[in-house]
């Protein structure tokens with residue numbers, strides 16, 4: 338944890354859809370909360386899958402990340418509790434689809450989310466305990482648009498979910514160069530936290546080769562933990578629950594618990610450095 342605010346902000350980003358960003362946000366968030374962290378998931382995808390997967394249906398979204406980015410509401414007003422103790426979510430709605438046009442002409446357009454998070458940390462001492470987060474996880478949309486740029490400008494570090502499939506490495510270099518660009522222009526302290534390989538299927542001969550290729554290319558930036566393809570993971574969102582609540586014993590839940598301890602370990606190394 339950073340000494341000044343006690344808050345670490347991680348963005349889950351990959352411009353490809355369906356690679357496990359939202360699943361990782363929900364389940365890494367749940368696992369971090371289970372080991373005592375106080376976690377806020379910020380849903381920055383207009384599709385709102387993280388919000389739905391955490392049991393916040395469309396009717397009960399109230400204040401969303403749209404109002405927060407518009408500057409109409411503070412982030413704390415959007416925060417909703419979930420069924421998981423110590424895990425909250427700032428939900429999104431389809432309104433977010435229009436935000437790019439609405440704020441395109443504003444000088445602070447890339448810093449809207451950063452400013453909102455900064456306000457939350459500045460007010461920390463006056464807030465109830467439920468709003469004193471130790472981790473923020475930002476679930477990005479499948480695009481390198483202004484929403485993702487806001488996330489990259491606001492975060493300490495990027496966590497990249499990568500699906501174990503043939504084209505996994507394609508697109509990664511584009512993401513890495515976007516991160517590099519943001520580091521040069523908007524967020525000098527930005528780091529890559531790590532790459533998490535998702536949906537690994539041991540019956541698929543190609544999958545092991547993909548894992549080896551990605552490790553060869555990215556070295557120890559790749560987490561040791563690989564998330565298996567597991568049907569329980571894909572069933573859980575329709576019950577509005579993280580897989581850790583839906584079936585704690587399944588291989589997917591156990592993998593996300595392992596990932597959380599690796600993330601914490603890496604945090605200690607990053608913040609001690």
Ligand code: ADP
Nearest residue numbers: 354355356357358359360536565566567570571
């Ligand atoms: P993204 O947010 O990157 O678009 P999602 O997290 O929504 O990706 O995942 C895409 C789909 O794959 C979802 O239906 C999700 O339930 C499913 N899924 C994600 N990870 C796994 C996994 N490890 N095993 C099985 N299904 C998964």
Ligand code: MG
Nearest residue numbers: 358359382386
């Ligand atoms: Mg998603």
